[in-house]
Amino acid sequence: MAAKKTINQGVEWNYSPALESTSHVKLKSKYDLYIDGKWVKPQSKKYFKTINPANEDVLAEVAHANEKDVDLAVKAARKAYRNVWSKMAPSERAKYIYRIARLMQERARELAVIESLDAGKVIRESRDVDVPLACNHFFYYAGWADKLEYAFPNRKVEALGVAGQIIPWNFPLLMAAWKIAPALAAGNTVVLKPAETTPLTALKLAEIIHDAGLPSGVVNIVTGYGDTGASIVNHPDVDKIAFTGSTGVGKIIQKAIAGTHKKSTLELGGKSANIIMDDAPIDQAVEGIVNGIFFNQGHVCCAGSRLFVQEGVAEKVIEKLKHRMDSLIVGDPLDKNTDIGAINSKDQLDIINGYVKIGNAEGAEMYQPKCKLPKSGFYCPPTLFMDVAQSSRLVQEEIFGPVLTIQTFRTVDEVLQKANNTPFGLAAGIWTDKGSRIFNLTTKLRAGVIWANTYNKFDPTSPFGGYKESGFGREGGLQGLGAYLKMN
């Protein structure tokens, strides 16, 4: 080898691809419905394709459940509730839930890869956030299963019965865990429908539940589109509807179940304010802004999508934010170095691009880093809109993508007024070095979750949910358990 010249000039250093292997992943080409502990062909005889949004390859065909299929699932759940699950000693129920958690941990790597393949989310997040958190939800609620009387002292608690659960595509496995774990711990049985673009990890979870030996019918997984969800909502023998998704569908569900005995919790959209005060630790605040809006491509209901920066530091924050955005790597979700993966679906990409177009038409100043996007698949670069008005549609409506609006403010009163001036109220973030200011703002912001000097932190012990059009009811913690219990 020839002598190489000593490096004395700074040189470009680009990271070589570091792809997570998919060789250990076992996917069937066709998935049926998981009803009453068996894989059954859909009565509808229909299947739909689920694709990898990073390259549009078909991953598998999945059954499209109709009303009859849902009816079978609900009947199975009712039978299991009546004959087995409600009669089982709570400590026995706990053992099954622990077993599910452990099996998920054992297959964590496979679950993470499938989540990235099906949802387009980066492997770093599915590996380090989605899957571990999903396991932790099962572990956490398993612990409560035989302690319900201590969870709610002086109350007589009883399971609701059959829970119909409909989950979104942004955190497919994690949302399934948020729904199934507390329902089972409280003694309910479940009919769960994953989103049509991301059914695979829920189906993998069905395999795990099967391997855990959970009694037949306690958990049923039915895949399909909105009509499948509607069949669950409208089924007369469902006792509780738990839904996470858009505010639009949330409203339809509320109308549909009005006047019935069905209880419900709805976790809907958001347009959360992330507030940077002028005494904040700026570099860490910038990182918090990035985690707030670009985490999971901005497909996060509590994303910090409205940034408020105090005037004195606005210029500095924006300059640093742009610099940080320049170092974000957009690309293959399976590359361990990717920061921003694929947009979940063509439909969602169209929606996001529509808002970008509106922003440009409104004349807002836009910034996107010059990053190369892959040729196939659905991608959107991280995007900033500066100097937007409170009345702009970009500020008013949930975009559900990597698009951030920036507004400046002078006083605490002004930012409180603007932050609360929204139909939503899911989350908020505050960045300041002053503790008293944190307490002042947290008591006055109308949002279900408020983070101080951090953003997008989740824990099974901490309740999560919204105000106003962000829904009602809480998931996680004791509150999330209470949502699956009758209390006398």
Added chain:
Amino acid sequence: MNNKNGFEIPDFTRSPAVDKVGVEERVSRFQKRSIKNESKMQGLRMALNMIDLTTLEGKDTPGKVRQMCYKAQHLHDVYSGLPTVAAVCVYPSMVKIAKQEVKGSGVKVASVSTAFPSGQAPLDVKIMDTKFAVDQGADEIDMVISRGRFLSADYNFVFDEIATIKEVCGKARLKVILETGELVTLDNVRRASDIAMYAGADFIKTSTGKIQPAATMQVTYTMLEAIRDFMNATGKQIGMKPAGGISNSKLALHNLVMVNETLGSKWLTNEWFRFGASSLANDVLMQIMKAETGVYQSSDYFAID
């Protein structure tokens, strides 16, 4: 107040706040970067070329220094084409010997000074110490700040001392050691970094290697952000040297990732970034040989000068 460099000296009591939890989170993102194949080889070579091979012991002898200087230029001769390290770092009494040994190789000689490592000496002693090292031929001076004065908030004293030593250095580049293990908080690390840069440091350096913890990634990251802000405010580029505790390739690569993503590729050269380390070189060599041959060789195959 303007100094002779033409930029305004800020109020150091108002250095930006640093949030430790946030810094830890940012650092964990650097640690999650997966550096493979060609980028790994490029990174390892860069790391080798950025090392300040160091011996700072009371029992150092001319013989030991000579051997280290040879190693600095001949890292692993069984494999040709490797770069040299950036510099050797010694006590002032060893500068002359080191200077003779590395002559013509491009390897620099750095000398610690100002009553290293404690800095517990009067200013005139520190000036003499530095002047001696410069006169012996040191290309670079690694000074320590007066931590006691810093912790008692006597920032002007610390500033003036650095500015004075800078004048004594003449053409030698000045690295200012903050000894972050004694400053304890990241807020202090940030403030000391600002003071050192405004007072005339060419490099800021984490530690002497005598105090733990030394160059943690959290501390280095805080200093890199200070360098970036200083560059934006003054247009002047400052170098960074984490020293102490960086003993393996993985940690070195994570440090380089951090430099690359915080400051940019302009800093990816030994003009602007150094590792103060003695055992790092052999681990990097071991990784390079593993990449070349496909198998790990025992540490006995790498010389330990």
